[in-house]
Amino acid sequence: MVIVYTGLPLRNARGPRDLLEALVHAxxxxxxxxxxxxxxxDISNGNILLVEPFEVASSSDEILGTRHFFGIRKCRGILVDGADGKEQQANRRSLQNTLPFMSQDMLDEMDWPSNTTHTALDDLESFIWVLVWExxxxxxxxNSLSNWDLKSLDGFKDCCPQHLASFKGAFLSTCRNVDPELEDSFLSPLAVLLAQWxxxxxxxxRQMIALEKIRRRLSTDDSDGAAQVLDKMDVLCRNxxxxxxxxxLGHLANLGEAWALS
Known part of the structure; x- marks a missing residue:
């Protein structure tokens, strides 16, 4: 559900656990x-709000048509402002609006247009960038950033889509390989999660690229086959x-309630 709600910006999170909990709930x-x-x-830090934990009514599943609550009964973060949202089958090429939080592929699409499909994978990647940015x-x-942190912060400020995409690709590679740079980073409490994500x-x-190639090949000759590929893409995104x-959720228990001291 996308709603208009009065909450607090993510910068008000009391610590890494509070921030991650809000992001996961959103x-x-x-x-x-x-x-x-x-x-x-348009997943960005401005469209995710911290809220005072409120009880999720037991009837919400039926009222909202929602299926996934993961046993969570109190909500800490909500997603707001869906003005840029699209029905999935209706428009898959809309670009996100906020550069620092855009996926690597959508940044590449801005610089080298190739009709790259905007999927939920791009939105999900944006949650990573919101976490890192905050x-x-x-x-x-x-005053607690390492030299690598400072370079990463500068990377976010680059307004050139091509440069920003390259930075994000390198950053994700560093996270995936659990590079030693992360040991002294302010992000170190989140290093394991960032590697997982x-x-x-x-x-x-990798799977989406393969499906996209099949979809493009079928779209003009086999509309039914192309529709089946789109369904597979949707399942991939949900999973x-x-x-x-x-x-x-598995990483929340590993995080402290307060931010690390400088």
């Missing part, structure tokens, strides 16, 4: 949107979202 909301054939298309800015405010994203992207959430 991600659960996003997955439920997918079950209603809807994509948000943590790095929190670390900056506490980067791996999930990489495998899903990938569930993997992101399970990894995030």
């Amino acid at each position: 991600m659960i909301g996003y997955i439920n949107l997918l079950d209603q054939d809807y994509q948000h298309h 943590c790095l800015h929190k670390g900056k405010s506490r 980067a791996g999930i994203r990489s495998e899903a992207r 990938t979202g569930l993997k992101y959430v399970h990894a995030g």
Whole structure:
């Protein structure tokens, strides 16, 4: 569900656990949107709000048509402002609006247009960038960033889509390989999760590229076959979202309540 709601910006998170919990809860909301054939298309730090934990009514599943709550009965974060959202089958090429949070593929599409399909995988990747962005800015405010952190923060500021896409590709590679750079990083408490999310994203992207090639080959000659491929793409996106959430929930217990001291 996408709603207009009064909450707090993510920068008000009390610590890494609080921030991740809000993001994962918003991600659960996003997955439920997918079950209603809807994509948000603008996942950013401004469209995820911290809220005082509220009870999720037992009847919400039926009222909202939602399927996934993962046993969570109190919500800490919500997804808002779906003005850029699209029904999945209606428009798959809309680009996200906020550069720092756009997926690597959508940034490449801005620089080298090739009719790349915008899928939920792009939205899910944006959750990674929201987490990293918020943590790095929190670390900056506490004078706690390593040299690698500072370089990463500068990478986010590049307004050239091609440069930003290259930075994000290198960043995800660093996370996936659990590079030693992460040991001294303000992101170190999240290193294991970032490695998991980067791996999930990489495998899903590999499968999506293969499906996209099949879809393009079939679209003009076999509309029914192309529709079946689109269905497979939707299933891949939903399953990938569930993997992101399970990894995030599993990592919450490893995080502290407060931000690290400088």
